[in-house]
Amino acid sequence: MSLWQKLACVILTLVLCGSVAANWLAPAGYAKQYREATDAPPSRAHWLGTDEMGRDRFARVLYGTRISLLLAPAAALLSTLMAALIGGLAGYWGGIWARMAMAVTDLFLSLPWLFLLITARALMPLNVSPLVSVMVTFMLLGLLGWTTAARVLCTTAASLLGSDFVRQARAAGLPGQRLFWIHVVPNLKPVLYAQFWISIPVFILSEANLGILGLGVAEPMPSWGSLLKELEGLVSIGEEPWKFVPLILLVVVVTSFQVLLSKQEEMAA
């Protein structure tokens, strides 16, 4: 392991431990409102200050980590697998199948899925538990987020079919399924890793944006996405740099993931 990878490991471990130990590190919890100290700067009592409703920001970052770190990668994995199946198989089969799959992909890219999400919210009861709501949100994101990678995977798989080693394998009589899983899929890994890595922060941010449709994490439960939405008051938070901590944390975690994954990417290359 390189020095960077060791550092990434330490960071991720610290973040994970912090989120697990949130009950001890922030015993007041994420929902307690200190109404006499709203929008307060950092202090001994509140390490990252309080939000506009007097809730401890440090506690909300810790508890929000659980939701985002658990569910965003799960959704990213779902979208990556779907992209691999749809794009990879379409490219491998080629011909009319590839054309149809890509037409469907292009439609998926163009349609206003906002309305499907609104319909999904309408189908859920208003009193659904926050955990169910957020799980449904991330699941929907995973189901809709495969299109970019699918296109690239289709092209990559199609390119591979013309490569020498695939032709040799075919000439040697390797059955289609084995050819696909042993020779094609491993060569799709660079794209799959890219898709997975990009999807995590994208889904974290999308979850927050879906709050306007009633999806996503319900109050008072925090998530990184909802914490990042504070940055939209950018004009007025220039003098409040502690509000950038959730962003810095997200960047650090995502970069750490990527540094750790880079070994796999190297091997895939």
Add this chain to the structure above:
Amino acid sequence: MRGLRWKIAGHASALVATVLLGGLLSATLVRLAPGFDADERELDPHLSAESVQALRDARHKSHNVFRFYLSYMKRAMTGDLGTSLALGQPVRTLLRDRAPLTLRLLAIGLALAWLLTLTLALSAARLRLSVYDTLTTAVSGTFLCIPAAVLALLSVLWNAPGALAIALIVFPHTYRYARNLLVKAYSRPHIITARAKGLGEARILFWHVVPVVTPQLLAVAGVSVSMAVGAAIPVEALCGLAGIGQLAWQAALARDLPLLVNITVLVTLVTLLANSSADVIGHVVRGQEV
């Protein structure tokens, strides 16, 4: 030649059919979503019961999606794209007035995004220094983690053009794919052989790397057009740019069916053209039949 013409005709027909299907699906999504029949004007306490009913009756005209879409297609053939429910103006005028700004924004934004992508990805793939790789990862990761609305606000704060915000939204997505594809291409055995034989870097890049990665990069480029279109919505809304992105958001909030259908048709057309062009060029580069 005749075979080629048939092929082109076939592709064009498939394109048109997909675009029309996109319009129909979009109309269906909008129609079935809750809030279609709702109009916030109904909440005005000054309106009489008859006026409220008139508002509801006006919405009922587009209740049947298929009937609406058929009549839309008939009128579209004569150039009449309908009238926006929210803005009360002909959709054709709205799109015509706003399209140039959005197209300019997207073109410049995408050009900047790809300039940044290729510069950083090529250098990362070529140098293979872990420090540099981590740095570029951190830079692209940072922009990936910043909400699009915040990037748009930053561009307003710093008086930067909206196209820069679009570039910074798109670049982190394209960078990772490009970087991984280029790293893979550079690690191929024949590249190592070429280097060992003393071939110059420029020759290796243009003769041996570019042909290999071009089809996939073009696929990413095609998809980046859709990303840019999506990014245009918050950027135009926040930067006060009267483009199609801003119009799309207003239309979505108001459940403006005529406007939404037209915008979807336009976006589908742009997406299909971008991706189809990428596919065609990719096939040509690979020496395969289109």
Add this chain to the structure above:
Amino acid sequence: MRRHKRGFEQMTNTCGKAIAVAMLCLGFLLGHALAQGGGELRFCLRTEPKTFDPLKVEDDASAAIRYLTGGVLVRVNRQTQGLEPGLAVSWKVSKDGRQISFRLRSGVLFSDGTPFSAEDVAYTVQQLMDPALHSPTGDAFRSGVGNVETNVISPTQIAITFPAQVAGLDRLFDQVAILSGRSSKKEMAVLGPFTVADYKPGASVLLKRNPNYWKTDEQGRKLPYLDSIRLDIQPNRDVELLRFKRGELDLINSLDSEYFDKLAATSPQLVHDAGASLDSEQLWFNEVAKSPIPAYKKNWFRSANFRRAISEAINRDDLSRVVFHGHAQPAVGPFSPANKFWFNSKLGPQPYSSDAALKALQDEGFRMENGTLKDKDGNEVVFSIITNSGNKYRERMAVLIQDDLQKIGIHVNVVTLDFPSLIERMTQTFDYEAIILGLTNVDLDPNGEMNVWLSSSENHQWNPQQKAPETAWEAEIDRLMRAQASSSDPKKRKEAFDRVQEIVVEQEPFIFLINKNALSAVSAAVRGAAPVILSPQTFWNAERLTVAAK
């Protein structure tokens, strides 16, 4: 020599005349510049204006343009709340409240030079009362079945007769911008201080001084002072604030409370808090019998004791302090105390006590079990509050109320929905439990809210379109509202509406939360601004504003 002297004299005379003429011209221009040359005022509209036809105005942006361009017969002075002559020099409302007669100004021209007369007023009223128009402006005049008659007595006199009494008839003409019946420019020919000079969809509207505007100031100078007004379309409040701070905008008509404090910290002279506005924010429960919510929840919501207990458990002081940074007043009842005449001053502040609220619920048969409140049948008291997404104040109020009710064992789920979905639930499917929404641009006259208080109306939001009043108190409110609408005696009308306010506070169909303050920001370059609580707060006297050159 003599010829030279004569030539020199001629030359001197000519020069002198030229200089005199030049100085006269300069003086004229300078005088003109001093009299006009008020600069360009710049501010933002939050949404795209939907129409420039003043009769069809339904949204705030179009209303702002109507205010600045439309000439009206009478004007409500936004500062004094009194009625002032506009295009009408005098008017008289008949005893039965059905007829209003106007005596109009003479010699007034539309912006395109077309003369203004009583015929134009008749034309405007006929257009306004067209049943096919369906506009809030026109519907405000509809009091009964039948046609409106306009009688042009002379070019400067007109009488308008309505089929039934219209309460507050004269004040309603503040919203009626007079159109020309003869101009080819239709609604673009205006009588107000400004005309629409340019419109860039999605970007901006430019208004220019109307050269034919009839009004002059006390010194006889023509109004408006401003050369032009530029209205940029900008929905985002952060960007609006940024542009104001950079000097690109001259005023923010409705400033968010959190930005008020931030701006006040650096430039206190730029911000204005005019006090409690007429706007209110309220919570209400779904009392519709046919709604798809569980029957036991309907029983809770239809109980006045339950509603009163909930009201008592909500800390309105905290809502005002935490959500609005102190720039709001806890609401007392349906009308804000800022409505000096109509507010029932006998109403006291709403009480706050979690203990008293819990006691009241326990008296209703509710009980606490392990920190959770249950009804007499053992159902946990859990309900959802929905509100429209994008309104951060409502979202925050919902979260504070969630916390307040948690203290008495009630679990609240806060759900923010996009506005069309919310409206559909509220008005069509009735698939909701509780809502937080607000009333904005509230009329001074309670008649403007007839459709809220009448039980048969669309906007009787907690239980609309009742065939017959389902409760005795709603029947009483119906009677009182009709009584005040059919009376022309202000004292009798006030008595009736005072009683309506008392009933509403007793029964709490709306749990009124707060009345927001009217906050605004005006740059130092603007002269003559005097922000008020009535809309439009900052540019109500736009014709007398000037902007100093930068």
